[in-house]
Amino acid sequence: MxxxxxxxxxxxxxxxxxxxxxxxxxxxxxxxxxxxxxxxxxxxxxxxxxxxxxxxxxxxxxxxxxxxxxxxxxxxxxxxxxxxxxxxxxxxxxxxxxxxxxxxxxxxxxxxxxxxxxxxxxxxxxxxxxxxxxxxxxxxxxxxxxxxxxxxxxxxxxxxxxxxxxxxxxxxxxxxxxxxxxxxxxxxxxxxxxxxxxxxxxxxxVDPASIVLSVLAVFLLVFGLQQGETEDWALWIWVCLLAGLGFGWLFVRQQSRAERKGNDPLMPLKLFSFHNFSMGNVAIFAMGFVVAGTPLPIMLYLQHVHGMSPLAAGCMMIPQAFSSLTLSPYIGRKSDSYSPNKLAAMGYAISGLAYLGMFAVMQFSAPVWWVLVVTLFIGIGNSFVWSPNSTSTMRDLSPQLMGVGSGVYNTTRQLGSVLGSAAIGAVLQWRVNVTDLGAAYGQSVAVAALALLVGIWAALAANSRELSIEKRSQQADFQ
Structure with missing residues (x-):
């Protein structure tokens, strides 16, 4: 073997x-x-x-x-x-x-x-x-x-x-x-x-202490965010989240100690010497926030305000999926010959404008067919994000760092997803009690548009240093 x-x-x-x-x-x-x-x-x-x-x-x-x-x-x-x-x-x-x-x-x-x-x-x-x-x-x-x-x-x-x-x-x-x-x-x-x-x-x-600390940190953060809304953000939820952050801090410190002991750190800190890797993780956190948090208010809006069945409401998402399906291969090829960071920034901007459009549709009771138009542009924005952001984030890593880099990238996306579900759900629960349903759903979706500003910033920040990092990566030895 x-x-x-x-x-x-x-x-x-x-x-x-x-x-x-x-x-x-x-x-x-x-x-x-x-x-x-x-x-x-x-x-x-x-x-x-x-x-x-x-x-x-x-x-x-x-x-x-x-x-x-x-x-x-x-x-x-x-x-x-x-x-x-x-x-x-x-x-x-x-x-x-x-x-x-x-x-x-x-x-x-x-x-x-x-x-x-x-x-x-x-x-x-x-x-x-x-x-x-x-x-x-x-x-x-x-x-x-x-x-x-x-x-x-x-x-x-x-x-x-x-x-x-x-x-x-x-x-x-x-x-x-x-x-x-x-x-x-x-x-x-x-x-x-x-x-x-x-x-x-x-x-x-792989360093055993790093494994224990990472599991404790991510578990406490994810569990606290998941249960926060259900438990009305009780004191023990905040203790759980603070403990998760504390274990996260200990985990980061342990990475340097692991290398001195001759073990493989679970997350080598040298990963973040690559500026594009760091910025790519910030950007995918924002995307995870939006993708996981927005389906609930959109589905509830279609079913509760417009009286659609679950199947009919699901079919309203077809333009989003179709545009993403059609454009993703083309955008993927373009990211090999054109700055993937600029493509990703464009995708975040299109998605942000689309979610602002969804907010307006819900807030001002626009005809339901406008949802189809907005979801079409959400899909276009998504197609400009997934491949270019992944390309930019991972392409300068050596084969020895691909596995851990992918693990960090996916963990960051999942943490964004959990936070997005909690934050948008909390805004939705708050606004439902003080305004009509359509407006409440729209205002919760507006949170997603704000989160995408972070994605735009991260993509543009990575682009500004793309060439210098490429030259650095040719000199770096990660073997």
Missing amino acids: AKRERVHATTLPLPEAQAWPALIALCVGFFMILLDQTIVSVATPALQTGLGANYNEVVWVTSAYLLTFAVPLLVTGRLGDRFGPRSLYLGGMVVFTLSSLACGLSPSMTWLIIARAVQGLGAAMLTPQTMSVINRIFARERRGAALGVWGMTAGVANLTGPVLGGIITESIGWQWIFFINVPFGVLSVLLVYRYVPVFLTTERK
Whole structure:
């Protein structure tokens, strides 16, 4: 096996004829993860009725998944460097597929919540490996095109999830929103085993103290943000969040100590010597904030104000998914020949204006067809963000830092998602009690437009130093 790893490591990046089948194999699993997030939200009322669940139990069907997904991402990204991204991906896909089967067979809410937690762990194992492998098998000047296909996969999942979830739930039952993962999971395992190569791995042991501190820090932060609104931001929630920040500070300090002891730090601080990596993480935090926080007020607006069914409301998102699906491959290719930072800044700006448009539609009771126009531009903005921002963030990292870099990137995005859900949900709850429904939903969406200003700033800040960082990266030795 060692000989095989050495051969693959010395022949990277792969030739085009080998790299693209490997990318398609990875995108099957990426599609599953995104599909599962969107498809379950549509089936929530059916879950509540079918299993006799109360509101708190229904919330934990999603919360348990997000918690176990977000908490281990730093660890699983680094474990991909230690044991190989291919091995971690295959293990994660097996866990995800089997837990999906367990979700569909759930006889009670307790069983379903536990199975969803295991499903989140499987997703955490495989998600960082996807970006890590793409950045290894494609040459630097071709990564944008590959990440464009990766972004297109997200568009397909976002288009398919709400519509497919509504059709499945109404026709054959909520159990099949989980059973549908099983054949995709088997296919993904077979394809990745066949087309994704084995990479050279690091032999140094990952610092145990860093693992413990990272898990405690992310768990306390994510759990506190998830439960804050439910618990009316009680004192213990703030203690939880402050403790999470404290463990985060200890974690950062531990990284330098780990290297002095001869262990691999879980998050090497030299990652942030790359200005574009730092700015890219700030930008993806803002995108995670918006993408996770805005679907709830939009879906509630369509169903409560305009009386749409869940399926009809889901279909209103088709223009967003279609525009993202159509443009993502093209924008991905452009990011190989044009500044990806400027493309990302343009995407954040388009998305910000689109969410301001959504605010106006809701606030001033515009005809519902205007929602279709706005979601079209949201999709256009998204297509300008995903591939260019990922390209800019990851392209200067050495292969030895791809796994941990991907873990940091995905953790940052997930933290943004949790904070966005909490912040936009809190604004929504506050405004519903003092104004009419349409205005309340619109004002909560306006928070997303403000968050996207951070994304614009981060993308432009990265662009201003892009050339100097490129020259630095050619001189840096991360071997």
